[in-house]
Every structure is written in structure tokens, then in C-alpha cells.
Amino acid sequence: MxxxxxxxxxxxxxxxxxxxxxxxxxxxxxxxxxxxxxxxxxxxxxxxxxxxxxxxxxxxxxxxxxxxxxxxxxxxxxxxxxxxxxxxxxxxxxxxxxxxxxxxxxxxDGLGFVKALERAHIPYAGKRVLLIGAGGAASAIAAALAACGSAEIAVFDPAGDKAAQLAARIAEAFPVETRAAASNDPAGYDLVVNASPLGMKQGDPAPFDVARLDAGAAVFDVLMKNQPTPLLRSARARALKAEPGFExxxxxxxxxxxxxxxxxxxxxxxxxxxxxxxxxxxxxxxxxxxxx
Amino acid sequence: MxxxxxxxxxxxxxxxxxxxxxxxxxxxxxxxxxxxxxxxxxxxxxxxxxxxxxxxxxxxxxxxxxxxxxxxxxxxxxxxxxxxxxxxxxxxxxxxxxxxxxxxxxxxDGLGFVKALERAHIPYAGKRVLLIGAGGAASAIAAALAACGSAEIAVFDPAGDKAAQLAARIAEAFPVETRAAASNDPAGYDLVVNASPLGMKQGDPAPFDVARLDAGAAVFDVLMKNQPTPLLRSARARALKAEPGFExxxxxxxxxxxxxxxxxxxxxxxxxxxxxxxxxxxxxxxxxxxxx
Missing domain, CATH: 3.40.50.10860 (Leucine Dehydrogenase, chain A, domain 1)
Structure with missing residues (x-):
């Protein structure tokens, strides 16, 4: 250069x-x-x-x-x-x-996420998605998934009103079923996305219970540090698709x-x-x- | 990089x-x-x-x-x-x-000029200098020469008041004989500096009459384009020291x-x-x- x-x-x-x-x-x-x-x-x-x-x-x-x-x-x-x-x-x-x-x-950010799913052959159109986190990354991802045809978007955040606000913003702009999730239980979802900081620090609790994932569910962890994250490791141990944030x-x-x-x-x-x-x-x- | x-x-x-x-x-x-x-x-x-x-x-x-x-x-x-x-x-x-x-x-700019003189073994301390031009380059050069011990600094500019103003600013700050020159005649100076744009365009008149330079006088032309400039060529044809602005x-x-x-x-x-x-x-x- x-x-x-x-x-x-x-x-x-x-x-x-x-x-x-x-x-x-x-x-x-x-x-x-x-x-x-x-x-x-x-x-x-x-x-x-x-x-x-x-x-x-x-x-x-x-x-x-x-x-x-x-x-x-x-x-x-x-x-x-x-x-x-x-x-x-x-x-x-x-x-x-x-x-x-x-x-x-x-x-x-969100479109990059959708394209990363495509590259990993993880379907999202017509699918049920659980997002862990309601901050910047989660907002971008939720908006892009809504724009790109996901069927259902549930947002979990310990600060419950943040999740509700994000869900409301998405629902207002796109014709997609969207709501704040009552818990981080991943059962019943096709795709579960960690868009929270959980896993950045050693000793963080898991963003959700991997054992409760449906067979055939996919996991995406937006974190870039400490790769592969504990979440990715445990999802892969169950032979599930699990992708890191780099893509x-x-x-x-x-x-x-x-x-x-x-x-x-x-x-x-x-x-x-x-x-x-x-x-x-x-x-x-x-x-x-x-x-x- | x-x-x-x-x-x-x-x-x-x-x-x-x-x-x-x-x-x-x-x-x-x-x-x-x-x-x-x-x-x-x-x-x-x-x-x-x-x-x-x-x-x-x-x-x-x-x-x-x-x-x-x-x-x-x-x-x-x-x-x-x-x-x-x-x-x-x-x-x-x-x-x-x-x-x-x-x-x-x-x-x-001016200190770089002084150091360029040193590298070319052109003396300036205690010397009589004629500056052609009273713009930015000339101001920087005049101030540095005054600070570095030139004996006499004459400034010529067709816009006579610009030269007088520069000479006054220099004289106020440094104990050096400085004045606006009445003409661009280089006779009687040890060093003559073209700090005007003359020579940048084809067909420009010479900044001063090289034939009138003292034997042993040196020339410095601050111009960077069209090298070597007509001024440098004619000074060198008289076997005088003549340096371009690059240094x-x-x-x-x-x-x-x-x-x-x-x-x-x-x-x-x-x-x-x-x-x-x-x-x-x-x-x-x-x-x-x-x-x-």
C-alpha cells in the first residue's frame, strides 16, 4: 500500500x-x-x-x-x-x-449474520429463532432476520423490558411474529443465537442450556474472543451445527x-x-x- | 506498512x-x-x-x-x-x-533551507543575501537566515510593500540588517535565492539577471518543478553553485x-x-x- x-x-x-x-x-x-x-x-x-x-x-x-x-x-x-x-x-x-x-x-451487521448462516447452510427463512441478548448485535440480527423471512423471533434478555422494546420495534417494521421470551430455554427453536456478552469472560454462565436444544437445531455465537467458545464446544459435542461470529x-x-x-x-x-x-x-x- | x-x-x-x-x-x-x-x-x-x-x-x-x-x-x-x-x-x-x-x-521550511545550504557548502552566516519574492517561502527563509546569523537580508518583490513588510517583521525580531531591495539586481550579494514562482511556467522571465551575479556568489531556487530550472542552468553555466529546492x-x-x-x-x-x-x-x- x-x-x-x-x-x-x-x-x-x-x-x-x-x-x-x-x-x-x-x-x-x-x-x-x-x-x-x-x-x-x-x-x-x-x-x-x-x-x-x-x-x-x-x-x-x-x-x-x-x-x-x-x-x-x-x-x-x-x-x-x-x-x-x-x-x-x-x-x-x-x-x-x-x-x-x-x-x-x-x-x-445483521445482513452479515444472515449471509454467514447461508454459508454454513443454516436455514433461517420460515424458521423459529431465539436470540439471547437485546443489545446492539441482537438488534441488528433481529432486524435482518425479520427482513429476510424468519417465521418467529423470540428475544431473551435478563433486562426484560429491553427484549420487549426490541421485539416491538421489529414487529412494527416487519410482518413477523416477534416477542420477548420469558426464559432462555432453547427448546422448540430451529436456531438459537448468542448475541449477548456471555462467554467473553472466564466463568460466565452458559447463555442457555445446550442440553435443551432440539435435535437438528443450530447455534450461532457472535463472540469473537476465546474461540472456540464453551457454547460452540458443547453444541458441537451434541453434533449440532454451531458457528462462531467471525464469518x-x-x-x-x-x-x-x-x-x-x-x-x-x-x-x-x-x-x-x-x-x-x-x-x-x-x-x-x-x-x-x-x-x- | x-x-x-x-x-x-x-x-x-x-x-x-x-x-x-x-x-x-x-x-x-x-x-x-x-x-x-x-x-x-x-x-x-x-x-x-x-x-x-x-x-x-x-x-x-x-x-x-x-x-x-x-x-x-x-x-x-x-x-x-x-x-x-x-x-x-x-x-x-x-x-x-x-x-x-x-x-x-x-x-x-526556513530551517530546512538553511540545512540544505549547509549540505551544499553554501555559507550564509555573516553573508549578504538577496531574496526574490516576499511570500510564504521567502518569509520562512528570511526568518531562518536572520535567526542563523546572515549579515544582511534584502527582499525584492514587485509588490514593493510586501517586501517592506517582511523586512520590517524580520528586523523587529532579529538583530540583522534587513530591507526591501529596490531592484532584483543580484550584484553585491553572496547568496541569491529565488523564492518567487518565477520559473514555474514556461515563458516566465528570469527571477534576476544571472550575468550580474558576483563571481563566487551562490544561487538557490526553491522551485521543485521543471528541473533543472532555467535559473539553475544559467547559473551553472557560469560555474556558480546553484541548488534546487528538493533538499x-x-x-x-x-x-x-x-x-x-x-x-x-x-x-x-x-x-x-x-x-x-x-x-x-x-x-x-x-x-x-x-x-x-
Whole structure:
């Protein structure tokens, strides 16, 4: 990668910033496809977010901004227009400058999840889904599943009103049966998704009781750390399909690229994302996945 | 160069942006010295300069900003503290965040010029200097020569009051004989510097009459384009020392690096800048310089 005065600039904005992966991921894509552009990390505090985002988009050589924690909800109010998925989930992953100068926001976390299911041959259309968690990841996933034809979406969160609020937002926007689940019991669901932080820390309780999963049910754990997570291990021990969160990240890449008008790279990565997987997947996880 | 979430960020701000060289130059230095940092071009319009500069420095992973045309004078009013050279020349090359959070500005154009003279063995201390031009480059050069002990600085500019104003600013700050020159006649000077745009366009008149230079006088032409310039050619035809502007750029690099606290890289580049010269000097110019 060679940066010159004519290189187009993208930012990923987060606080803290060290953990963001977008620079590695997309600078690799730019290199692979000969795109003269760079993704740069910018550590923006919540109180500076509005002014900074506006200032960056005043610069004509800035083509887009990726948003990470904690700015995804705030971007919804700064952007002039947002996609339905972004509005329903209450979060924005990326902002671009439209030809008329307006700032447009969209959300890809949920669609990335759906595409990750497809890659793992886990069906979701017409299926009953239990989501553990009602935060940012769960909201994005619920909205995307609703948009993509799941039959039933139940949301469990220990903070019961959060689950009810998310279910209400989904039900308002999409014709899908959706509700707050009374418990985290996975019995009776085709797909159970851990979209909570449970499993990030050693000693966390299981997000739900794997022994209660239906035969033939699938599990998806959005966590990226400590792979393979205890949840994935125990689901696989029951010979159930169980997928880690990394593929969500991989499957989002073409969506971002297309959003930013980089169609050739988007199609290329859709066709072959092996370079991204080599970068993102932990080596031990790849070994486990191949072994299982 | 690999950019991750922990990479430190520098910007070069200019309008237009395509011509800036700082990303190539300093990203090469970062690579050579294993510094996990990146210089990114940002095209900022004059009306957005103040808000953008302040927003960038709010980001804790931003360590510095390089300023290029047209923002060098404006930075003087945004920075909280500026060096004497910056104040006298009315321009700032670089801004950093001080430990107390204040924004500090400094100017290296003139010191880079002085160091370029040293490298070419052109004496300036105690010498009589004629500067052609009274704009940004001339102001920086005049201030640095005054600070570094030139005996006499005459400034010629067709807009006579600009030259008088620059001479007055220099005389106020430094104990050096300085004045607006009545003409561009180079006779009687030890060093004559073209710090005007004359020579950038084909058909430009010569900045001064080379035939009138004293025997033993030296010439420095700050222009970077169309090398070697007609001025350099005709001075060399008289067997006079005549240097192009590129070395100013090279010699500034360690000054910027030290300003940003990157001492090892600064010392390294002071010791061996061959990689930067290979990047910055046009091949044809290197050939000419070696031949002459």
C-alpha cells in the first residue's frame, strides 16, 4: 500500500480504538483490488462524535466512515438518511456522502449474520429463532432476520423490558411474529443465537442450556474472543451445527464495499474471501473448525 | 506498512491535496524505522480548517498535523503556542498536542533551507543575501537566515510593500540588517535565492539577471518543478553553485520527526537520507546534479 496525496480516505471511528479490525481488513481488500484508498483508525470520544463526523465529510477526499462502538447509535441522528434496517435496529455501521451531499447511513451487521448462516447452510427463512441478548448485535440480527423471512423471533434478555422494546420495534417494521421470551430455554427453536456478552469472560454462565436444544437445531455465537467458545464446544459435542461470529465480519465486507461504490472489489470478495479469512480467523479456530 | 487499530495517526492538510508529498515521505520513514504510524492526506477547505484541525486533535490517537497550502498562515491563529520562527514568518508547518493539551505550532521550511545550504557548502552566516519574492517561502527563509546569523537580508518583490513588510517583521525580531531591495539586481550579494514562482511556467522571465551575479556568489531556487530550472542552468553555466529546492524538503524531515518526538527516526534520517532522496528527487535532476 502506498499512500499519496491522491489516495481516497476512509475512517473507522471508535472509542476505544485499538481493537478495530476494519483497517487491516479493508486495506487488504484495497491492496488486492488495486484501489488507491486507505482506512484509518480515529479514536473519537462520544462528546466529539458529531462535530468530528461532520468535519471529516467536509473533506472532499474522504469517501466514507465505518462506525464502531460506541458510535453506532449516535450516527443515526447525525446522518441525513438511514436505511430501514439501520432505523429499526437503531444503529449505523457506515456513512457515505450521497451525490446531493447528504450523509447516508446503513447497517450491515445483521445482513452479515444472515449471509454467514447461508454459508454454513443454516436455514433461517420460515424458521423459529431465539436470540439471547437485546443489545446492539441482537438488534441488528433481529432486524435482518425479520427482513429476510424468519417465521418467529423470540428475544431473551435478563433486562426484560429491553427484549420487549426490541421485539416491538421489529414487529412494527416487519410482518413477523416477534416477542420477548420469558426464559432462555432453547427448546422448540430451529436456531438459537448468542448475541449477548456471555462467554467473553472466564466463568460466565452458559447463555442457555445446550442440553435443551432440539435435535437438528443450530447455534450461532457472535463472540469473537476465546474461540472456540464453551457454547460452540458443547453444541458441537451434541453434533449440532454451531458457528462462531467471525464469518459475520467476513460476510459484511462486500456489503460495505458495495455501499461505498466499490463494486469490483465487492464482487471479488463475494467470490473469494480466503485472504480475509486468513487474516481474521484465529489459527486455532480454523484448526478446530476443520477438525469438527 | 500495516495499519491496525493501534496505529498512530498524522494528517497532512491542504487544498488542493493531490500534490502533497508528506504521506510518501513520512510513511517511508515510518517503515524504515519500524514506527507504527501513518500520514494521511486530508483535503480541507479554508472555511473548514479551524473546526477540522480542532476535531482531529480531539482524537487521542492523532499525534500531529502537517500543514500545506493554503493553511500555513491560518494555523498560526488556531494553535495555542507557536515558535518565534513561525510567528515572524506568519506561517506554521506542523502542529502537535503538548502534554498540557495545548496545540503547538512550528515552522521548518526556513530551517530546512538553511540545512540544505549547509549540505551544499553554501555559507550564509555573516553573508549578504538577496531574496526574490516576499511570500510564504521567502518569509520562512528570511526568518531562518536572520535567526542563523546572515549579515544582511534584502527582499525584492514587485509588490514593493510586501517586501517592506517582511523586512520590517524580520528586523523587529532579529538583530540583522534587513530591507526591501529596490531592484532584483543580484550584484553585491553572496547568496541569491529565488523564492518567487518565477520559473514555474514556461515563458516566465528570469527571477534576476544571472550575468550580474558576483563571481563566487551562490544561487538557490526553491522551485521543485521543471528541473533543472532555467535559473539553475544559467547559473551553472557560469560555474556558480546553484541548488534546487528538493533538499529543503529532505532536510526538513528530521525537524518534523523531532518535533513529533520521533528522535530515533530523526537522527537516522539526519545520518542517511538516501531513501528520501531516491523518492523525492526527479531522476533527470539527479543525473544533472551528478554530471555537473
Amino acid at each position: 502506498k499512500i499519496t496525496g491522491s489516495t481516497r480516505v476512509y475512517f473507522v471511528i471508535a472509542d476505544p480504538i485499538d481493537q478495530v479490525r476494519a483497517p487491516e481488513l479493508f486495506n487488504l481488500v484495497f491492496r488486492l483490488y488495486g484501489i488507491d484508498a486507505v482506512v484509518v483508525p480515529l479514536n473519537v470520544k462520544p462528546e466529539d462524535f458529531d462535530a468530528t463526523l461532520r468535519a471529516l465529510f467536509k473533506a472532499p477526499n474522504v469517501d466514507g466512515v465505518f462506525l464502531s462502538i460506541p458510535h453506532k447509535p449516535a450516527a443515526l441522528t447525525v446522518a441525513d438518511r438511514c436505511s430501514l434496517l439501520a432505523q429499526v435496529a437503531g444503529a449505523v455501521n457506515a456513512v457515505r456522502r450521497a451525490p446531493d451531499g447528504a450523509l447516508e447511513g446503513d447497517l450491515f 459475520m465480519l467476513i460476510q459484511q465486507a462486500p456489503l460495505y464495499l458495495r455501499f461505498f461504490g466499490l463494486e469490483t472489489a465487492a464482487a471479488g470478495i463475494e467470490n473469494d474471501a480466503s485472504a480475509l479469512r486468513d487474516m481474521i480467523y484465529p489459527k486455532e479456530l480454523l484448526d478446530t473448525l476443520q477438525a469438527s | 500495516k495499519i491496525t487499530g493501534s496505529t498512530r495517526v498524522y494528517f497532512v492538510i491542504a487544498d488542493p491535496i493531490d500534490q502533497v508529498r508528506a504521506p510518501e515521505l513520512f510513511n517511508l520513514v515510518f517503515r524504515l524505522y519500524g514506527i507504527d504510524a501513518v500520514v494521511v492526506p486530508l483535503n480541507v477547505k479554508p472555511e473548514d480548517f479551524d473546526a477540522t484541525l480542532r476535531a482531529l486533535f480531539k482524537a487521542p490517537n492523532v499525534d500531529g498535523v502537517f500543514l500545506s497550502i493554503p493553511h500555513k498562515p491560518a494555523a498560526l491563529t488556531v494553535a495555542d503556542r507557536c515558535s518565534l520562527l513561525a510567528q515572524v514568518a506568519g506561517a506554521v508547518n506542523a502542529v502537535r498536542r503538548a502534554p498540557d493539551g495545548a496545540l503547538e505550532g512550528d515552522l521548518f 529543503m524538503l529532505i532536510q526538513q524531515a528530521p525537524l518534523y520527526l523531532r518535533f513529533f518526538g520521533l528522535e530515533t527516526a530523526a537522527a537516522g534520517i539526519e545520518n542517511d537520507a538516501s531513501a528520501l532522496r531516491d523518492m523525492i528527487y526527479p531522476k533527470e535532476l539527479l543525473d544533472t546534479l551528478q554530471a555537473s
